[in-house]
Amino acid sequence: MTTEHSGDVRLSGISKTYGSFTAVHPLDLTVPQGSFFALLGASGCGKTTTLRMIAGLEEPSGGTVHLGEQEVTHLPPYKRPVNTVFQSYALFPHLDIFENVAFGLRRRGIKSVKKQVEEMLELVQLGEQARKKPHQLSGGQQQRVAVARALINTPKVLLLDEPLGALDLKLRRQMQLELKRIQTEVGITFIHVTHDQEEAMTMADTVAVMNAGRVEQLGSPTDLYENPDTTFVANFLGTSNLIEAEVDTKNGDDIVLKAGGGKLVLPEARCSAPTTTGGKVLVGVRPEKISLTHADEAGEIAEGRNRITGRIADSSFIGVSTQYVIDSPVCPEFEVYAQNIDRDARLVPGAEVVLHWNPAHTFGLDAAQDIDAGVAEVEEDAA
Amino acid sequence: MAAVTEAPPLAPAPETKPPRKRGRLVPYWLLLPGILWLIVFFALPMIYQASTSVQTGSLEEGYKVTWHFATYWDALSEYWPQFLRSVAYAAAATVLCLLLGYPLAYLIAFRAGRWRNLIMVLVIAPFFTSFLIRTLAWKTILADSGPVVSTLHTLHVLDVTNWLGWTSGDRVLATPLAVVCGLTYNFLPFMILPLYTSLERIDGRLHEAAGDLYAKPWTTFRKVTFPLSMPGVVSGTLLTFIPAAGDYVNAELLGSTDTRMIGNVIQTQFLRILDYPTAAALSFILMAAILLMVTIYIRKSGTEDLV
Amino acid sequence: MSVLNWLKRHLVVIAGLLTLGYLLLPNVIVTVFSFNKPKGRFNYQWQQFSTDAWKDPCGVADMCGSLSISLQIALWATIGATVLGTMIAFALVRYRFRARSTVNSLIFLPMAMPEVVMAASLLTLFLNLGAQLGFWTILIAHIMFCLSFVVVAVKARVMSMDPRLEQAAQDLYAGPAQTFLRVTLPIAAPGIAAGALLSFALSFDDFIITNFNAGSTVTFPMFVWGSAQRGTPVQINVIGTAMFLVAVLLVLSSMIIGNRRNKQKA
Numbered sequence: 001m002t003t004e005h006s007g008d009v010r011l012s013g014i015s016k017t018y019g020s021f022t023a024v025h026p027l028d029l030t031v032p033q034g035s036f037f038a039l040l041g042a043s044g045c046g047k048t049t050t051l052r053m054i055a056g057l058e059e060p061s062g063g064t065v066h067l068g069e070q071e072v073t074h075l076p077p078y079k080r081p082v083n084t085v086f087q088s089y090a091l092f093p094h095l096d097i098f099e100n101v102a103f104g105l106r107r108r109g110i111k112s113v114k115k116q117v118e119e120m121l122e123l124v125q126l127g128e129q130a131r132k133k134p135h136q137l138s139g140g141q142q143q144r145v146a147v148a149r150a151l152i153n154t155p156k157v158l159l160l161d162e163p164l165g166a167l168d169l170k171l172r173r174q175m176q177l178e179l180k181r182i183q184t185e186v187g188i189t190f191i192h193v194t195h196d197q198e199e200a201m202t203m204a205d206t207v208a209v210m211n212a213g214r215v216e217q218l219g220s221p222t223d224l225y226e227n228p229d230t231t232f233v234a235n236f237l238g239t240s241n242l243i244e245a246e247v248d249t250k251n252g253d254d255i256v257l258k259a260g261g262g263k264l265v266l267p268e269a270r271c272s273a274p275t276t277t278g279g280k281v282l283v284g285v286r287p288e289k290i291s292l293t294h295a296d297e298a299g300e301i302a303e304g305r306n307r308i309t310g311r312i313a314d315s316s317f318i319g320v321s322t323q324y325v326i327d328s329p330v331c332p333e334f335e336v337y338a339q340n341i342d343r344d345a346r347l348v349p350g351a352e353v354v355l356h357w358n359p360a361h362t363f364g365l366d367a368a369q370d371i372d373a374g375v376a377e378v379e380e381d382a383a
Numbered sequence: 384m385a386a387v388t389e390a391p392p393l394a395p396a397p398e399t400k401p402p403r404k405r406g407r408l409v410p411y412w413l414l415l416p417g418i419l420w421l422i423v424f425f426a427l428p429m430i431y432q433a434s435t436s437v438q439t440g441s442l443e444e445g446y447k448v449t450w451h452f453a454t455y456w457d458a459l460s461e462y463w464p465q466f467l468r469s470v471a472y473a474a475a476a477t478v479l480c481l482l483l484g485y486p487l488a489y490l491i492a493f494r495a496g497r498w499r500n501l502i503m504v505l506v507i508a509p510f511f512t513s514f515l516i517r518t519l520a521w522k523t524i525l526a527d528s529g530p531v532v533s534t535l536h537t538l539h540v541l542d543v544t545n546w547l548g549w550t551s552g553d554r555v556l557a558t559p560l561a562v563v564c565g566l567t568y569n570f571l572p573f574m575i576l577p578l579y580t581s582l583e584r585i586d587g588r589l590h591e592a593a594g595d596l597y598a599k600p601w602t603t604f605r606k607v608t609f610p611l612s613m614p615g616v617v618s619g620t621l622l623t624f625i626p627a628a629g630d631y632v633n634a635e636l637l638g639s640t641d642t643r644m645i646g647n648v649i650q651t652q653f654l655r656i657l658d659y660p661t662a663a664a665l666s667f668i669l670m671a672a673i674l675l676m677v678t679i680y681i682r683k684s685g686t687e688d689l690v
Numbered sequence: 691m692s693v694l695n696w697l698k699r700h701l702v703v704i705a706g707l708l709t710l711g712y713l714l715l716p717n718v719i720v721t722v723f724s725f726n727k728p729k730g731r732f733n734y735q736w737q738q739f740s741t742d743a744w745k746d747p748c749g750v751a752d753m754c755g756s757l758s759i760s761l762q763i764a765l766w767a768t769i770g771a772t773v774l775g776t777m778i779a780f781a782l783v784r785y786r787f788r789a790r791s792t793v794n795s796l797i798f799l800p801m802a803m804p805e806v807v808m809a810a811s812l813l814t815l816f817l818n819l820g821a822q823l824g825f826w827t828i829l830i831a832h833i834m835f836c837l838s839f840v841v842v843a844v845k846a847r848v849m850s851m852d853p854r855l856e857q858a859a860q861d862l863y864a865g866p867a868q869t870f871l872r873v874t875l876p877i878a879a880p881g882i883a884a885g886a887l888l889s890f891a892l893s894f895d896d897f898i899i900t901n902f903n904a905g906s907t908v909t910f911p912m913f914v915w916g917s918a919q920r921g922t923p924v925q926i927n928v929i930g931t932a933m934f935l936v937a938v939l940l941v942l943s944s945m946i947i948g949n950r951r952n953k954q955k956a
Contacts, residue, residue, distance in 0.1 A: 421838075
């Protein structure tokens, strides 16, 4: 550990069980100092419990929590240099905004808080509202008070528990950027818990996708999206088309697979599953990577692209793009998003088409997994 | 490894409390003084009363527990009319409270608009005037020569109530009608407040939805509003019936010797005749009867959550 | 036809207002008769207008003394019941412990018991213990029956409190004691105040339990009761009217203040 990492959050083998229910399986995680880290997952996946163990609001059943060199596993929350922005904010209703923000300073025995509080309220653009009560503010303003109340204590880590969950979509977008700006400005480590994949990807440098008390995959948003390791991540982050295929041969850095009657190429580096010849693999590709060509012009498709034939089952026009559902022998409901640049009038339901894409956009997953993992959760949240 | 909170197995929720290691005894210390108070001054007296009711003896020579259960039999056979009367008057008052209180609670909950707070104040405010003074006011209102009695007389209402045995002669005072009227008046707020609480929780859009689904206003009330207000109806009727059945103030101030209720008997036995065993037995019977009725009523109405 | 329709549409309002009238009529009578100058001992029939009683509210022997006893008892009973009841309410909401259902029934039963039963049984206890009936026995009884109402009022408030508020306080460096004093107690305050107010009203107005356990001490309700037999002085109505006015003014002003606060919103 060099001094540079003196502010890292390190979870070692941390776990939490309630009776026979395991909320968090033993988990190792290091959050580097100064990063914006997101814990992403559906409700009940253990992300909030993990956060609360860092805050000290939940005692781990096993494992340790370190803040830099200091072990804090059994410290009560009021002795940890960590602050939390709570879900639905938990602003003290009987105190005005100023006193809410000053709360932590006063508890630590700091006498002259006026200047600090005013500066902090300026940072979140609430200087005018200092003497109002929380219920007199809008949702977005309350959210900023909650952030200010935590940040003023200059914690080593700021924990955010679904901080934007109560806001409407437009405000949420705005606050995402606002939080990102604040984080860059103060340079404090942010650990953000959310079930909203878009929010996690917009804000965080590193995202840990959690499922059923375990971290499924950890990486930058681009990594997770472009090259998921599990079907859960593939389905939970955006939409994926997954095709069952069989390993045929290896060709240099590429693997050639058999799917239906055709062949598909997958770069070996993008496959997280074992690839013995004859073994099963799930081949994935994102809907927006795919091009659609009418069957009559199949000959014009460049060589070296993965291709699948099918028939358009459904299409819906949504402005920037058109979303097609394609029936294909290898995959019953193939999704394709096509940008509306040059629309081919023949691409209507019933039309025979060829789907093709650059093999570099293909990823391979272990076929032993549930192919639909993570799909239901997304729909539930959208509802 | 410290499993401190005994959270239920399926609670992965953020709601679970922070760990409390040392706090195991805290709840007992918090409970101790208040619960001790209730045990000594509420539960223990019940036991003393039960024991007194099976004692024999006299004031001069003292009482002894002789398991003399005949006291119960004697008390019941002598005072069963007063028991019946208590139940009948209390039931009548409860029904009247419901009939009178429901429209007012409904008015406050749905129709009062900006007058809501004022009406609420007016419902609660009489509480702050001694109820005895207010009950005495009924002596003036129902006075023999007063406008109420003469109006009832002119409309021949008194003939009907006389025939029913609710009033006698040209009087309302000193009749069952006056006592029930006083009971109804005294316990009406206890009906209105729980009714209002449960009505107020009903989403106004349910009325619109029912109307949209072809329910006429009266049908909406019967099929939607009233069923949803059942918790209020149940606690309101209990809060009215129980104190009314044990009351003796209204019977004393507005009634006559023919309207004496069981409360009057207990009071007289205890404070004037000083026949403690009989008084204790009567009080015990009243308690048992009311607990029994309340239990059956709560079971039937399916509302367990009263506190 | 239109009149009939109007009646139909406003039936609930009319019925509700009639009930309100029924509720308020006695208070009107009490107020009007506080300006009466009755012939004889009883103040039940209107004779002539007079402000004599208002000029000399304590002009009746023992009445103001009984009033002061009632106020003292109500004050102490409120303090006692509020402290004990609040402690129980916190224990019930915040902790898990054995015998929870027993505690719950012990809270519920006093509210479901006719007063006369509690009064009579308490008297048997005091008689058996040979206790001297008077101020202290009344106070004990009042704390007993007010306690449950405080528990219910405080419990409702504490239960509706977001547990995250206390967690937030802990997260912001407040230890357990600080959290309780700075966050929990202020937020529970309205519930505690409601319980206290109810206790005061219940204790001040109680007659039945007091009557059994008072010995020779006379509270205000007992004075009124006695006067119903001996003769009702007009001053009773003066006190009744004054209480009503004070209560309405207090409640209305607190509501107006509350409304102002709400209107500042946004």
